Amino acid sequence: QVQLVQSGAEVKKPGASVKVSCKASGYTFTRYHMHWVRQAPGQGLEWMGIINPSGGSTTYGQKFQGRVTMTRDTSTTTVYMELSSLRSEDTAVYYCARDQRDSGDIYFDYWGQGTLVTVSS
Amino acid sequence: SYELTQPPSVSVSPGQTASITCSGDKLGDKYAFWYQQKPGQSPVVVIYQDTKRPSGIPERFSGSNSGNTATLTISGAQAMDEADYFCQAWDSSIGVFGTGTKVTVL
Numbered sequence: 001q002v003q004l005v006q007s008g009a010e011v012k013k014p015g016a017s018v019k020v021s022c023k024a025s026g027y028t029f030t031r032y033h034m035h036w037v038r039q040a041p042g043q044g045l046e047w048m049g050i051i052n053p054s055g056g057s058t059t060y061g062q063k064f065q066g067r068v069t070m071t072r073d074t075s076t077t078t079v080y081m082e083l084s085s086l087r088s089e090d091t092a093v094y095y096c097a098r099d100q101r102d103s104g105d106i107y108f109d110y111w112g113q114g115t116l117v118t119v120s121s
Numbered sequence: 122s123y124e125l126t127q128p129p130s131v132s133v134s135p136g137q138t139a140s141i142t143c144s145g146d147k148l149g150d151k152y153a154f155w156y157q158q159k160p161g162q163s164p165v166v167v168i169y170q171d172t173k174r175p176s177g178i179p180e181r182f183s184g185s186n187s188g189n190t191a192t193l194t195i196s197g198a199q200a201m202d203e204a205d206y207f208c209q210a211w212d213s214s215i216g217v218f219g220t221g222t223k224v225t226v227l
Binding site for chain 2: 044045046047061062095097100102103105106107109111114
């Protein structure tokens with residue numbers, strides 16, 4: 001069965017960076033793109049970007065351009081999301097979500113359990 | 122940037138019908154997707170491509186999309202349907218989520 005297992009909670013100081021991992025299993029890793037979505041406490045969902053595990057190409061949301069880097073390791077079937085120059089507003093649960101392309105359009109069919117990143121001095 | 126607007130809350134009595142709207146410029150020209158999120162859990166897709174239900178999603182969930190508004194309908198709402206619901210669409214390959222609607226069944 002498809003599983004996306006994320007790394008544990010993190011506490012970071014403002015200005016630091018955080019790297020969250022998402023280990024995929026139960027399917028062919030390179031056949032499905034992966035997205036990152038975050039959710040601030042009590043708030044809505046916010047799309048951050050997408051990575052193609054096959055070639056490593058990425059597309060980032062404009063809000064995160066220059067601060068986010070998504071990478072993958074095909075040997076361990078893991079994708080990573082690194083966010084730099086953290087500020088308090090980055091405190092959120094970060095999710096990885098698998099890309100399902102049905103008839104050309106995309107939805108998220110499996111989600112990781114989420115990783116809470118807290119930014120506090 | 123593209124925006125999707127939802128009502129903050131919707132209340133429904135058990136067994137009745139709840140309708141959640143999602144408004145965006147020419148949303149009907151795009152596909153709309155709907156996600157359900159219960160407290161402390163990850164989101165789950167309940168409707169994709171405007172009207173399709175993934176396997177395992179009850180038939181009481183249905184969707185439509187036309188003009189500037191997509192609608193998620195829960196027919197015969199049950200207590201287990203109490204959750205936050207988010208619409209979502211793609212605008213120039215960028216993912217956009219709606220503001221979210223809390224559905225209360227009481």
